[in-house]
Amino acid sequence: MDYNLMREFADSWGLVAMALFFVGCIAFALRPGSKAHADHAAKIPLQDD
Secondary structure (H helix, E strand, C coil), rough: HHHHHHHHHHHHHHHHHHHHHHHHHHHHCCCCCHHHHHHHHHHHHHCCC
């Protein structure tokens, strides 16, 4: 593959793919029911074994 072909891909479909991934991550973090899981994960470092 040459540089120009990869650059054109990154400028078009690569950008779309990264934007969709970002939106998916935000939707995953803000989904209903995730607060309990997030609170539990936040308390893990503070637990004494």
